[in-house]
Amino acid sequence: MAVIAGTDSTGRKIRWTLLDIVVVVYALVPVLWILSLSFKTPETLNDGNFIPRAWTLENYRLIFQTPEFVRALANSIGIALIATAIAVVLGTMAAYAIARLDFPGKRVLVGVSLLIAMFPQVALVSPLFEIERSLGLFNTWPGLILPYITFSLPLAIYTLSAFFREIPWELEKAAKMDGATPGQAFRRVIAPLAAPGVFTTAILVFIFCWNDFLFAISLTSTEASRTVPAALSFFTGASQFEDPTGTISAAAVVITIPIIVFVLFFQRRIVAGLTSGAVKG
Amino acid sequence: MAEIVLDKVTKRYPDGALAVSEVDIEIADGEFIILVGPSGCGKSTTLNMIAGLEDITSGELRIGGKRMNEQAPKDRDIAMVFQSYALYPHMTVRENMAFPLRLAKVDNATVEKKVTEAAKILDLTQHLDRKPSNLSGGQRQRVAMGRAIVRNPKAFLMDEPLSNLDAKLRVQMRTSVSRLQKQLGTTTIYVTHDQTEAMTLGDRVVVMRGGVVQQVGAPQALYDHPANLFVAGFIGSPSMNFVPGTIENDTLRTVLGDVPLTGRIAGLLAKANAPREVIMGVRPEHFEDAHLLDEPTRDRGVVFEGQVDVLESMGADKYAYFSLHGEQAASEELAELAADAGSAEVTASGIELVTRLSAASSVAEGATAKIWFDNDKVQVFDPSDGRNLTYAGR
Numbered sequence: 065m066a067v068i069a070g071t072d073s074t075g076r077k078i079r080w081t082l083l084d085i086v087v088v089v090y091a092l093v094p095v096l097w098i099l100s101l102s103f104k105t106p107e108t109l110n111d112g113n114f115i116p117r118a119w120t121l122e123n124y125r126l127i128f129q130t131p132e133f134v135r136a137l138a139n140s141i142g143i144a145l146i147a148t149a150i151a152v153v154l155g156t157m158a159a160y161a162i163a164r165l166d167f168p169g170k171r172v173l174v175g176v177s178l179l180i181a182m183f184p185q186v187a188l189v190s191p192l193f194e195i196e197r198s199l200g201l202f203n204t205w206p207g208l209i210l211p212y213i214t215f216s217l218p219l220a221i222y223t224l225s226a227f228f229r230e231i232p233w234e235l236e237k238a239a240k241m242d243g244a245t246p247g248q249a250f251r252r253v254i255a256p257l258a259a260p261g262v263f264t265t266a267i268l269v270f271i272f273c274w275n276d277f278l279f280a281i282s283l284t285s286t287e288a289s290r291t292v293p294a295a296l297s298f299f300t301g302a303s304q305f306e307d308p309t310g311t312i313s314a315a316a317v318v319i320t321i322p323i324i325v326f327v328l329f330f331q332r333r334i335v336a337g338l339t340s341g342a343v344k345g
Numbered sequence: 346m347a348e349i350v351l352d353k354v355t356k357r358y359p360d361g362a363l364a365v366s367e368v369d370i371e372i373a374d375g376e377f378i379i380l381v382g383p384s385g386c387g388k389s390t391t392l393n394m395i396a397g398l399e400d401i402t403s404g405e406l407r408i409g410g411k412r413m414n415e416q417a418p419k420d421r422d423i424a425m426v427f428q429s430y431a432l433y434p435h436m437t438v439r440e441n442m443a444f445p446l447r448l449a450k451v452d453n454a455t456v457e458k459k460v461t462e463a464a465k466i467l468d469l470t471q472h473l474d475r476k477p478s479n480l481s482g483g484q485r486q487r488v489a490m491g492r493a494i495v496r497n498p499k500a501f502l503m504d505e506p507l508s509n510l511d512a513k514l515r516v517q518m519r520t521s522v523s524r525l526q527k528q529l530g531t532t533t534i535y536v537t538h539d540q541t542e543a544m545t546l547g548d549r550v551v552v553m554r555g556g557v558v559q560q561v562g563a564p565q566a567l568y569d570h571p572a573n574l575f576v577a578g579f580i581g582s583p584s585m586n587f588v589p590g591t592i593e594n595d596t597l598r599t600v601l602g603d604v605p606l607t608g609r610i611a612g613l614l615a616k617a618n619a620p621r622e623v624i625m626g627v628r629p630e631h632f633e634d635a636h637l638l639d640e641p642t643r644d645r646g647v648v649f650e651g652q653v654d655v656l657e658s659m660g661a662d663k664y665a666y667f668s669l670h671g672e673q674a675a676s677e678e679l680a681e682l683a684a685d686a687g688s689a690e691v692t693a694s695g696i697e698l699v700t701r702l703s704a705a706s707s708v709a710e711g712a713t714a715k716i717w718f719d720n721d722k723v724q725v726f727d728p729s730d731g732r733n734l735t736y737a738g739r
């Protein structure tokens with residue numbers, strides 16, 4: 065028996081390992097390719113070698129000497145952080161209400177927020193463009209932050225309300241009995257327990273804002289508010305005969321770093337099973 | 346410390362369900378009172394209204410003479426122990442117990458002192474720095490108690506605090522809850538659906554059914570003088586036996602034979618305007634093996650013969666079970682009790698009888714036995730409304 069079970073599980077292990085390798089390679093090859101390109105010199109750019117023959121940091125030096133890129137990086141960071149913060153705060157409050165309260169129009173609210181998430185954003189670009197121009201929001205930070213909040217809120221509300229539903233209702237009653245105001249109960253009991261949800265949501269929303277290209281390209285016109293994905297598309301070589309591939313790759317690598325940092329920073333806080341031990345039965 | 350008064354307190358949930366109906370209870374300062382009843386009878390709802398976790402639809406709640414209906418839970422100065430314990434999982438035991446004090450902005454030294462004290466009483470000292478998820482059920486239960494006692498509230502409310510524990514631990518914790526309450530002398534309202542807890546813990550017991558208080562009284566009083574069929578069947582384990590009967594002159598005709606009514610019972614029945622068709626109730630311990638009794642005693646009561654179905658010897662006494670031919674006593678209350686006990690489906694045709702005989706009895710399983718019962722100990726109920734026709738404490 066034991067032998068059979070043993071071979072069976074090694075077989076399974078091998079199958080899973082192979083499958084995992086395939087998935088990881090499939091996902092990582094393009095990323096590694098970009099990384100490799102970013103270290104190549106313009107001459108070896110098209111030699112088709114995965115490992116660069118001649119290593120250079122020139123591409124990185126170049127992009128950080130390009131004021132458009134540095135400015136776009138600042139825009140991206142600022143806009144994504146502000147939009148994430150606002151969306152997460154609003155989303156937390158909305159999700160809490162949806163998970164905990166019964167109020168008239170609850171279903172409608174949930175339905176409408178789903179609708180917003182489903183609506184093709186391309187269809188909204190022209191109206192948004194017109195609206196923002198007449199309101200003076202076009203080509204400003206708020207001009208991007210507002211649509212980002214709008215489109216990430218449904219996501220935030222959905223993720224967060226799932227987390228809130230996991231938190232035993234009784235904890236809040238207990239806090240009330242212990243003398244907490246509703247605000248204190250939320251801050252000191254519910255919020256700490258919902259933290260994994262809040263961080264997960266923050267990561268998702270940040271990635272959404274950070275990667276957005278559609279709004280970034282349509283609702284900006286100068287470097288005053290242009291974010292990196294949009295700025296990248298305006299990259300040209302030093303002269304019109306030069307291929308900008310190397311610098312674009314370097315820029316792509318650079319803008320991936322904040323996301324990785326952001327995810328790693330918050331991931332440590334996403335501990336599963338935070339509510340275990342609260343209630344039994 | 347304060348007395349708690351419920352004055353015609355009623356709760357109707359938004360969906361229209363009437364969970365608690367005109368409950369009147371006066372709880373004295375320092376009293377240990379038990380709310381008991383089958384599932385869904387409104388015990389938790391009543392407790393939550395006292396706590397302030399549920400609004401009171403109508404009626405008044407007074408604590409220490411002051412109307413509390415509109416006060417938030419935190420302004421009522423009441424602590425609650427939840428069935429699920431509801432410990433804060435992200436805090437250590439120490440932080441859990443200190444939480445009410447921190448909210449009350451008590452200074453650090455006092456917090457430390459009170460938590461240490463409570464931990465000592467509850468034997469939690471060595472667990473103070475652990476998280477609830479690493480504790481056993483009994484330890485969690487004690488942390489929940491600790492969180493309640495640290496701040497000397499006016500009253501404790503406990504909603505089935507022991508029901509998540511296994512049987513042995515439950516008995517152990519039952520004693521410690523009782524001792525703790527005596528030690529602190531704090532008014533306590535304790536909800537349970539376990540009639541043993543109700544009998545052993547409280548100064549007084551409130552029996553509820555369908556949101557209505559059936560009877561309030563000391564455990565022994567409820568046991569000896571139940572106001573109606575429901576209380577009679579609910580209190581006591583094994584529960585009271587019920588047999589249909591017909592009153593003819595001064596005898597009660599039942600499948601157990603003709604029961605001559607004693608003067609006391611006949612008087613009570615006459616005063617209560619008893620109908621002809623009634624239900625007779627006899628507690629298991631009022632039966633005895635007829636062979637063990639001397640003649641005068643035997644003649645005082647009623648003797649019947651039956652075949653012993655099952656015999657359980659408990660050492661100190663024997664439980665003999667009989668199933669007799671005849672119609673079961675039928676009433677709404679009995680049906681509800683049966684449903685609550687989960688025996689609604691297994692109702693065999695005929696009457697199930699449980700008798701407690703002394704250990705000296707020589708009855709044997711399967712054999713016919715002569716069983717005697719005391720005709721002055723029978724209770725007579727009206728099947729139509731369940732009231733106890735022999736209830737003297739009216």
Ligand SMILES: Nc1ncnc2c1ncn2[C@@H]1O[C@H](COP(=O)(O)OP(=O)(O)OP(=O)(O)O)[C@@H](O)[C@H]1O
Pocket residue numbers: 358359360362363364382383384385386387388389390391538
């Ligand atoms: N939030 C609610 N909305 C509507 N009806 C409710 C609500 N909570 C409880 N009820 C109803 O009120 C009645 C009393 O419920 P309650 O929780 O007080 O019962 P209980 O005596 O505590 O029962 P248990 O022993 O099962 O805990 C039940 O019939 C229940 O269905």
Ligand SMILES: [Mg+2]
Pocket residue numbers: 388389390504
């Ligand atoms: Mg309950």
